[in-house]
Amino acid sequence: MMFATGSAGIAPRDAAAQSDADIRKAAAETGHSEAEVRERLRATRMSTDEIRAALREAGYDPDALKAFRVEAGGQLDSLPVQAPSGALTESLFTAPPGAAAVPLAQRPQDWPPFTREIATRLPGAPAPVLPFGYEIFSYAPTTFEPLTAGPVDPDYPLGPGDEVIIQVWGDNQYTHAATVTREATITVPDIGQVVLSGLTLEQAKRLITLKLATVYSGIRASRPTTFVDVTLGKLHAIQVFILGDVVRPGGYTISSVSTVLNALYNSGGPTPRGSMRDVRIMRHNAVYRHVDLYRYILAGSKADDVRLQSGDVVFVPPVGKVAAVLGEVHRPAIYELKEGDRFRDLLELAGGIQSTADLRRAQIDRVIPFTERARYPDADRRAVDLSLSSVLAEGATSPELVDRDILQIFRIGDVLKNTVSISGATVVRPGTFELHEGMKVSDLVREAGGFYKDVYLDRAYLVRTHADLARSIHAFNLGKAVAGVPEDDLLLAERDSVAVASMWDIRERHTVTISGSVRKPGTYEHLDGMTVMDLIFRAGGLKESASPFQAEVSRVDSSTIASVKAAEIFRIPISANYRLASADTTFQLQKWDQVFVREIPDWQMQRNVSVIGEVVYPGAYSLRAKNERLSSVIARAGGLKPEAYPRAATFVRKKDNAGRLAVRVDEAVKGKKRWDLVLEEGDAINIPREPRTVKVVGEVGFPASVLYDGGKSLGWYVDQAGGYTDKADKSRVKVIQPGGRVVGPRKFLPDPSPQAGALLIVPVKPPEEKHDTLKDVATIMSILTGAVTTIFLAHEATK
Structure with a gap:
């Protein structure tokens, strides 16, 4: 088992003929990187010789992993082996420390060969069919470790190393603990040495009690007054060997x-190649017990789970005959069969068939046994169909199974045939109902509880599904069908579906619209008898800004809209307390009407601006008039403080996302109308303290803030910052003055002088365009050649 057992993996005894590159490629195709293989080899803590020996024992070429050898004096990490043999292959299949374990069912490259064969032959199988029972050994061994100290059962055989605890209580009391020696003896006060060789705990208790009874008379009295308990403390350890698969x-x-x-x-636990039903306990060079692990897993029986003794060998032979069962059984899996197990035994192992199993047919995909291949010279496999009901009948013979049989139990159909259905929002209890003999539409309506009042009775549909799944539609009058009229009360068939409509399913719901100074403008359903006031109430009432005099209604007559294009306008008086004039009490809205509630002319709430920074009273100010100017608000803020620097003031306008405006606040304060703007709601003015620096950034020697020196040009400030670099574009130098104005160098006039707080930016030169000289020359020559040709032709034509 190296990485994968499929064709993409490193197959046993085939690696010798492969180069290092082939081996690396084969490992990569199984999803293992070279780094991962090296890390897992290190994790085994095995030397090169030990890895070679493990590969040879597993049936692989000893040099199969030479391509991944970690050079360290010609050896892999040559640390002592800390795990029993088999740790190499186990480490290559398990995740590294700290990594999440990948379940076997999610790793197709690690599926046993029979699982992969089933997946190939039956690609529609819902999940991989894995060998049964092996997953119980995937938990950490510590989860199932036995106790290292008592209590134990009375039949426990005592041995050297066991700690025997003797408690005497009653008229006499003491506790004594003694460890069984190699000679199987313990020493007890008052009675001396006691030989426990070959005794169980129960037998040892009787022997010790008899010996203590010779010392303490209360133990052997007819009414005992002294009592003895013998228990075990620390238990001795045994050595066993676990071999095989x-x-x-x-x-x-x-x-x-x-x-x-x-x-x-x-x-x-056993590998997928090992048997789960014939685990052998070897004791004194003979088979002491055959253990069937299926009895423990399926029935919870521990009858075969015997206690081991020191020197025992637990041997797992290769797996015996196997068969797979999938489909409608409770436990689809690959099962190991014992001698004599047949078809019904396999179903019993799988938990029996489910209620959805099709009893008419089951199928076995069978590899033809050696003894029968002469009968089928041109076939390697054959399908065997069985009647499941006949096989499971009482007294029927259970068919035999052969190795690697694949049994499929099929599922019954999911279609309900003896049903009819009725649907529609107006049906009281829509759904599916059992079809009775002679059932008609009226019967189905009655079972569905009838209809609500909005049912549309003049037309309904019956959709019929035929045997070939073709569908047809039949229209009928629902009202007449319920009344029992034969032409409309149709006779129902299997899987018929009746669709009932509400009158609102086929009729558009009429609406009216309201807009303007109401709290919830929008479109609302038109209700019979609705007035303008009704609609205003549904729209949340009037806003404070609403005109209390009248509402305007726009109406279009749908019957004349094709010839009359203009809308008819009605003005309905309303009052501030929502009471409508007499015209409103009689004026009712019609479908598609649009109502407009006008706003009081020039209605506005407070419009606020903010002034912060170096003013006497910074904060928010409401504008007193539509045309209030900047100088007026600054005056209301107490004017500028002595340390204010209005040249560097920022003016930000929120309206229309205008952003920062280049405004000379210092000039506005002096009353110069060019800068004294009319303020808008949301304007923000920030007046800072006077700065004493000019910041120089970009392509200069040392970008920095230079102390302000009045009257100096931008070139002077560049020099103070280390001068221009070779990449500086002097023609595009920009100065952003504190008020937001941007200025630059002038060709025929002196350069502008930055003000205190200005930002001087020196940009980098744009990359030069590279010209292909040869290409340009060729283009020019082509143009010249064309021109010469034209002149020559013109000269020839004028001869």
């Missing part, structure tokens, strides 16, 4: 109360 064969030191199952759990 197990995951980790070898010698194990286990508790003396360990059974066959405990030992198998320690070794990882």
